[in-house]
Amino acid sequence: MSVYNDILSAKAKQDKLLAILIDPDKFNFKLISQFTDNINNSIITHIFVGGSTVEVEVTQKLVKALKPLTRLPIILFPGDVTQISQDADAILFLSLISGRNPKYLIEKQIEAVSILKHTNLEVIPTGYILIENGKETAVQKVTNTLPIPSMLHSLVADTAKAGELLGKKLIYLEAGSGALQPVPLAMIKFVKQDLKIPLIVGGGIRNKTQLQEAYKAGADLVVIGTAFEQNQDFFEELKL
Numbered sequence: 001m002s003v004y005n006d007i008l009s010a011k012a013k014q015d016k017l018l019a020i021l022i023d024p025d026k027f028n029f030k031l032i033s034q035f036t037d038n039i040n041n042s043i044i045t046h047i048f049v050g051g052s053t054v055e056v057e058v059t060q061k062l063v064k065a066l067k068p069l070t071r072l073p074i075i076l077f078p079g080d081v082t083q084i085s086q087d088a089d090a091i092l093f094l095s096l097i098s099g100r101n102p103k104y105l106i107e108k109q110i111e112a113v114s115i116l117k118h119t120n121l122e123v124i125p126t127g128y129i130l131i132e133n134g135k136e137t138a139v140q141k142v143t144n145t146l147p148i149p150s151m152l153h154s155l156v157a158d159t160a161k162a163g164e165l166l167g168k169k170l171i172y173l174e175a176g177s178g179a180l181q182p183v184p185l186a187m188i189k190f191v192k193q194d195l196k197i198p199l200i201v202g203g204g205i206r207n208k209t210q211l212q213e214a215y216k217a218g219a220d221l222v223v224i225g226t227a228f229e230q231n232q233d234f235f236e237e238l239k240l
């Protein structure tokens with residue numbers, strides 16, 4: 001079994017995927033069993049774990065605790081090498097290709113190699129693209145990069161395609177956690193026209209309508225974090 005092959009076959013069958021993003025810093029360990037019950041009884045297909053700033057060792061503790069409580073794949077979505085946990089199933093090996101900061105284009109990845117050697121994680125090369133959303137996001141601040149303006153559809157599409165040609169296996173269009181505006185639907189459609197690899201879309205998606213619209217526009221996998229953090233009823237809303 002491979003996490004990436006499963007994503008590819010879902011895409012081929014046009015089965016849409018949904019990841020819940022769990023931020024280790026904001027996680028309440030006391031509620032873990034209720035929380036994983038909610039996840040296991042929902043349409044969620046993947047668990048992403050990560051944050052732009054996470055205290056050392058908290059990710060490892062979270063992944064270890066989650067693993068026995070769910071059969072869903074746990075995928076690291078790391079802001080830093082300190083978030084690598086050997087108990088996860090896979091890691092999005094991100095390169096921030098919308099930015100021009102060498103640290104997030106190649107330096108963190110070099111740093112990660114010696115840590116990854118001691119794990120069995122499936123490594124999934126991922127082109128990560130920040131899209132402007134109306135306010136500065138945590139990832140922008142941490143990486144000291146600018147997102148691509150939301151009108152520049154062809155720059156985003158060319159950036160995504162360049163990622164594919166460089167050998168990335170996934171493209172992730174990111175409006176940012178808690179974004180005021182999710183990635184525009186017209187942009188998703190435009191990027192999708194010439195992209196063969198699966199497309200992940202996340203940031204600012206807060207209800208089922210927005211989720212379905214993102215799928216219809218061409219997202220193969222949608223990532224939602226904040227709506228689960230802030231709205232207790234969101235698991236129920238997804239069932240309707």
Ligand SMILES: CC(C)=CCC/C(C)=C/CC/C(C)=C/CC/C(C)=C/COP(=O)(O)OP(=O)(O)O
Pocket residue numbers: 023049050051052053077078079080081084092093094095096103104105108109112128137138139142143176177225
């Ligand atoms: C290859 C390895 C190990 C690391 C790659 C490091 C790179 C290139 C990261 C890209 C930039 C970055 C900081 C991504 C963070 C992704 C992420 C988990 C975002 C979600 O966090 P938010 O929810 O936006 O932020 P908060 O933590 O403030 O909530």
Ligand SMILES: O=P(O)(O)OC[C@@H](O)CO
Pocket residue numbers: 021174175176177178179201202203204205223224225226227
């Ligand atoms: O928290 P939200 O806004 O759902 O964003 C999810 C993810 O794309 C952030 O990296």
Ligand SMILES: [Mg+2]
Pocket residue numbers: 023051177225226
């Ligand atoms: Mg967050």
